Amino acid sequence: xxxxxxxxxxxPTEVYTETETEVVTPPVVQSATSEPWWVRWILIxxxxxxxxxxxxxxxxxxxxxALRKGLGTYVSSLxxxxxxxxxxxxxxxxxxxxxxxxxxGLAAAWSIAKFxxxxxxxxxxxxxxxxxxxxxxxxxxxxxxxxxxxxxGPWLSSHGIQIIFAVPGIVLATIFVTFPxxxxxxxxxMQEQGTEEEQAAISLGASGWQTFWRVTLPNVKWAxxxxxxxxxxxxxxxxxxxxxxxxxxxxxxxxxPLHVEILYNEYNFVAAFAVASLLALLALVTLALKSxxxxxxxxxxxxxxxxxEA
Amino acid sequence: MSVEVRSxxxxxGSFQALSDVNLSIQAGELIALLGPSGSGKTTLLRIMAGLxxxxxxxxxxxxxxxxxxxxxxxxxxxxxxxxxxxRHMTVFENVAFPLRVRPRSSRPSAKVIRERVDELLGLVxxxxxxxxxxxxxxxxxxxxxxxxxxxxxEPEVLLLDEPFGALDAQVRQELRxxxxxxxxxxxxxxxxxxxxxxxxxxxxDRIVVMNKGRIEQVGTPExxxxxxTGEFVMKFLGQVNVFHGRVQNGQASFADISFDYxxxxxxxxREARVYMRPHELDIKRSPEGMPSLGARIERxxxxxxxxxxxxxxxxxxxxLVELNLDRFRQLGLTAGEQVYVVAKAAxxxxxKSDPEYMI
Numbered sequence: 071x072x073x074x075x076x077x078x079x080x081x082p083t084e085v086y087t088e089t090e091t092e093v094v095t096p097p098v099v100q101s102a103t104s105e106p107w108w109v110r111w112i113l114i115x116x117x118x119x120x121x122x123x124x125x126x127x128x129x130x131x132x133x134x135x136a137l138r139k140g141l142g143t144y145v146s147s148l149x150x151x152x153x154x155x156x157x158x159x160x161x162x163x164x165x166x167x168x169x170x171x172x173x174x175g176l177a178a179a180w181s182i183a184k185f186x187x188x189x190x191x192x193x194x195x196x197x198x199x200x201x202x203x204x205x206x207x208x209x210x211x212x213x214x215x216x217x218x219x220x221x222x223g224p225w226l227s228s229h230g231i232q233i234i235f236a237v238p239g240i241v242l243a244t245i246f247v248t249f250p251x252x253x254x255x256x257x258x259x260m261q262e263q264g265t266e267e268e269q270a271a272i273s274l275g276a277s278g279w280q281t282f283w284r285v286t287l288p289n290v291k292w293a294x295x296x297x298x299x300x301x302x303x304x305x306x307x308x309x310x311x312x313x314x315x316x317x318x319x320x321x322x323x324x325x326x327p328l329h330v331e332i333l334y335n336e337y338n339f340v341a342a343f344a345v346a347s348l349l350a351l352l353a354l355v356t357l358a359l360k361s362x363x364x365x366x367x368x369x370x371x372x373x374x375x376x377x378x379e380a
Numbered sequence: 381m382s383v384e385v386r387s388x389x390x391x392x393g394s395f396q397a398l399s400d401v402n403l404s405i406q407a408g409e410l411i412a413l414l415g416p417s418g419s420g421k422t423t424l425l426r427i428m429a430g431l432x433x434x435x436x437x438x439x440x441x442x443x444x445x446x447x448x449x450x451x452x453x454x455x456x457x458x459x460x461x462x463x464x465x466x467r468h469m470t471v472f473e474n475v476a477f478p479l480r481v482r483p484r485s486s487r488p489s490a491k492v493i494r495e496r497v498d499e500l501l502g503l504v505x506x507x508x509x510x511x512x513x514x515x516x517x518x519x520x521x522x523x524x525x526x527x528x529x530x531x532x533x534e535p536e537v538l539l540l541d542e543p544f545g546a547l548d549a550q551v552r553q554e555l556r557x558x559x560x561x562x563x564x565x566x567x568x569x570x571x572x573x574x575x576x577x578x579x580x581x582x583x584x585d586r587i588v589v590m591n592k593g594r595i596e597q598v599g600t601p602e603x604x605x606x607x608x609t610g611e612f613v614m615k616f617l618g619q620v621n622v623f624h625g626r627v628q629n630g631q632a633s634f635a636d637i638s639f640d641y642x643x644x645x646x647x648x649x650r651e652a653r654v655y656m657r658p659h660e661l662d663i664k665r666s667p668e669g670m671p672s673l674g675a676r677i678e679r680x681x682x683x684x685x686x687x688x689x690x691x692x693x694x695x696x697x698x699x700l701v702e703l704n705l706d707r708f709r710q711l712g713l714t715a716g717e718q719v720y721v722v723a724k725a726a727x728x729x730x731x732k733s734d735p736e737y738m739i
Contacts, residue, residue, distance in 0.1 A: 266464040269460070271477070273430075275533055276478075277452075285466055
């Protein structure tokens with residue numbers, strides 16, 4: 071077969087003959103490269119039923135539980151002032167954390183992928199820290215830094231600045247745990263793309279800013295969006311780190327995940343599941359967006375991969 | 381526009397990429413920087429473009445010192461080895477890019493941009509492909525888009541880094557001829573980097589042969605090929621047979637052959653190397669009293685414009701002889717035959733290790 075491929079370049083007739091022979095070959099019952107049908111079916115059945123029991127049914131249960139006492143109760147439990155404030159706080163936190171990480175992530179990825187500097191590998195490792203350590207510890211870091219017992223604590227309180235058990239703490243903890251998403255998504259792509267296009271843009275008279283907006287950013291836009299979506303999902307769903315710094319003040323420092331826990335502990339199942347259903351909905355929307363972006367990225371990589379030299 | 385580089389030095393870490401490079405290029409010339417990889421030719425090109433800063437020395441365009449002028453302000457058209465086309469832009473947008481990024485005050489109107497891009501695409505014969513993406517083009521087409529885009533900056537100098545490196549032989553040949561014609565037409569000072577001696581010999585007005593960060597020789601293709609000033613140039617441009625021999629008292633000798641060599645009249649014997657191009661050798665059935673080398677034919681390749689005969693001398697050294705086809709047919713050689721190799725011309729280099737005997 072390899073001989074035929076080699077010949078195909080030099081001699082098209084040879085290829086034709088080869089194709090013809092292949093057509094004549096009687097169809098084989100079992101292909102050499104795939105499993106027998108029953109193995110395939112068992113594998114598929116196992117994975118489908120696993121997904122059903124562990125993912126789909128629990129997800130359905132969330133919505134079923136939330137709507138158990140009717141749509142009216144569902145809506146009113148979401149309109150409860152404390153629930154409403156938790157929703158607002160979650161959205162505000164995400165609105166601050168996600169754009170911040172977009173900018174920082176882009177800057178970090180840019181500097182790592184396009185420049186050589188001492189300590190670069192250390193920076194790459196540092197970016198992964200939020201993924202590597204437990205979210206509870208991430209929260210504790212901020213308590214230790216800004217809490218009443220910390221060295222900064224007295225100064226902060228004397229100036230009337232409250233970070234821990236307040237919104238700033240929640241935002242800081244969220245930024246910390248979601249930092250790696252954008253950077254991690256961009257670094258490999260930017261490294262692969264190299265700096266030649268940027269050099270070309272500069273040599274064609276573009277300024278640094280123009281190069282960024284017209285060349286660098288369009289080349290990474292789908293990966294960037296992908297990172298933003300994942301980052302947003304985590305920002306809205308984060309529990310551990312936020313729980314440590316929040317102080318659980320109802321109507322003030324409760325985010326949606328924290329509020330769900332409180333309601334659940336109070337046996338207020340319908341309200342708990344109603345808020346949880348919003349988080350589940352967010353997850354579904356995230357998944358849909360993620361698939362859409364993945365599809366776009368795939369398309370872009372097909373479009374930009376070098377075709378055969380002619 | 382004329383280009384001049386003076387005493388350029390450049391090193392990357394401990395690697396000396398360029399040392400004391402001086403070069404002067406006339407307006408409208410097509411210059412090839414030729415050398416093996418690591419010879420510094422691309423670094424020199426990038427320094428002229430302003431993509432790299434020299435450690436020492438200066439770059440002059442016409443009479444202006446542009447050493448510290450950034451690449452975007454030098455009005456150079458730089459074509460990258462792998463084209464560096466903007467992958468997310470169409471061919472049209474790629475070529476329009478240099479016009480669109482101009483400062484608002486000098487930016488042409490949309491209509492002018494369209495006309496200019498169409499004109500450039502026509503110049504590189506890609507008129508019908510304006511709406512394609514780079515990935516939908518062949519290598520040769522991408523190369524021409526890159527060229528059109530570089531020309532859109534209205535450059536004074538065109539700099540091409542291995543412009544045909546990634547193309548296959550046929551396209552390379554066509555594009556080379558085409559580029560030569562285009563350069564004649566637009567009369568732009570053009571400097572291209574290549575490691576392919578055949579390409580340099582065919583395309584360039586003058587060739588700059590580089591080795592280990594230094595310029596070995598600058599000259600017309602004819603000069604560097606027929607009057608190489610050093611062993612490196614001799615070896616790098618075309619195939620060559622090398623024999624180790626000696627010089628003494630105005631005589632050179634290698635293998636069993638000796639001949640007059642007035643260039644070395646000293647009586648201290650020194651090692652020397654004798655270079656003979658394959659086409660400067662002939663094959664004879666009998667020595668006929670001429671200084672010759674006995675050899676056995678190992679392989680004959682008569683395909684191409686000349687026949688290449690590979691022999692092994694009685695001393696065990698390989699020799700390549702190129703005969704024109706008439707001569708080859710007249711001789712009727714067969715592999716395994718014992719013959720005699722006669723030199724029509726030879727060059728002798730005495731290594732310059734001892735300054736007292738420098739040639």
